[in-house]
Amino acid sequence: MNKTLILLFHPDLSRSSANAALAQEVAKLEHVEVVDVQALYPDGLDIYRDGEREAARLLAADRIVLQFPIHWYSMPAIMRQWQDAVLTRMFYLHYEEEGRKLEGTPLYVAVTAGNVEEAYRPGGRNLFTLE
Template sequence: MTQTLVLVFHPDLSRSHANAALASAAGTVNGVTVIDMTATRTDGGVSFPDADAQAAMLMAADRIVLQFPLQWYSTPPLLKAWQDAILTRMVYLVPEEEGRHLRGKPLMLAVTAGNKASAYRPGGANLMPLTDLLAPLWATANRCGLVMDAPFFLYEADRLTPAEREAAAADYATALERWISATTPAGV
C-alpha cells in the first residue's frame, strides 16, 4: 500500500473549525497519515531540531499534501520555516542523499481561505485568483522536483455552518481518494 502524508500547518488546529474538519476527514482515507505540524513543535516555535525525522518522513511518503489556511496572501509562518529548514536541507545541502527522493513525488495543496471565491479573481477584493497567490509554492515544488497537482480550495472557511463544514470535509476526503488513485508514486 502506498502512503500519503498530509502535513497540516495551522497555527492552532484545536481552535480551527475548517482545517480541523478537513484534517479529520483526511484521516479517514485509506493509506493517509495526517500530522499536525504545530503540535510537533515541542518548543512552540518554528525551529526544526528533528530535521532528520522530517526528511525521513518525506522520503518515505509516496505523496505529500500541504494543508494550511491562507494568511495575508501567503502560508502560515511555520510552513515557510519548514520549507526553509527541511526543503533547503534536502534539495540544496544533501541533494543526493535526500533531495533526489522528492523528484517525481506527487504534491497537492489543500488551502482554506476566509473570503468567498469571487473575491479571488481579477477585479475582486483580492485582485487575483488563489492559484496566482500560491505561485511561490508552485515554483518551490518545481525546484524540488515535486509534481504539483490541482489544489483543493475551501473558501469562506470561517463562515461555514457545521453542515457546510461537514460537506466540505467529505468533499476533501473524496478529492484525496481520487487524487491518490490517479497518481503514481515516484519510482513505481
Template sequence: MTKTVILLFHPHFASSRANRALLDAATTLPEVEIVDMQALYPDGRVDADAEVARLVAAERIVLQFPVQWYSTPSLLKAWQDAVLTRMFYLAYEAEGATLAGKPLLIVATAGNVEAAYAPDGANLFSLRDLLKPLEATAHRCALAWAEPFLLYDARRADTQALQAAGAYYVSRLGRLSAAGR
C-alpha cells in the first residue's frame, strides 16, 4: 500500500523549476508515490478505474499544481469529475466511503507574490480563498483537510529559495504522515 500519493497536475512540468524542486525533495521520503497526471493522461481522458484504485490504496493524498487563472489546471477538474463523481455518487459504499478521514494536502504554486493575493492586491482574493472549492470538495468527500502548502513567486524564485521550499515541503509531508497514522 502506498502511504502518500502525490498527484501532480502540471500542464508544463518540463519547464517548471518550482514544482520540480518540490517533487525532487519529496522523492527523498520513503513510501511516497509521485504521479505525473499530465504525462499519464495527455489527452485529458482519465482512467477512473486506475485512479480509484490509487486513492483507495493511499493513506494520504496530495494534489499538486500551479494556479492558473485563479483555479486548478483543467486536468485536475477532469480528474475530479471522472474519479470523485464515480466514488461519491455512483459507488459510495464500495469506493467513496474508503476515503473517509484520509488527509488531503493541496500544494499550489503561484507565479505572483503573496501580496498580490490580498483584498488590496492585484488578484483581490487570498490564494486560500481561491482554493475554497477544493476545501469544500474535501469536506464533501470526508477527507481531512490540511492547511495548504502555498509557494508564491514561483517563476522568479532562485535556486536557494526553491531548495528551502523543497525542505519545507518535506517537513509538511512528514507532518502529514504523522497526522495520518
C-alpha cells in the first residue's frame, strides 16, 4: 500500500474554490489522507505542542503533497508555523530519529494563485510574475 499524505494549508477553506475542490476530490481516492492544517490548528500555536505527532504523520507517508494558495508571493502563515514547528524538530532537534527517516520521501507541491493569469505579468494587476 502506498499512502499519500496531503497537507492542506489554506487560511479559510470555506472561501476557497480551487483548494477546496482539489481537497474534496483527492480525499475520495484510496490510500490518500488529506489534513486541513488550519482546521487542525486554528490559532497555529498548538503545532509546536504536537510536533511529535506531526512528525509521525510525515514518517507514515510514502509520499507527501504540500497544497496551498500563494499569499503575497509566499506561503500562508499557518504553513510557515508548521515548517518552523515540524521541520525544525525533525531536521534540527531529532535528525537521527526523525529527519533522516524522511529523507528520500517524494515531496510534491500543489499551489494555486487567487487571480487570473494576466494579473501575474509585468504591468498586470499584481505587477510581478510568479517566477
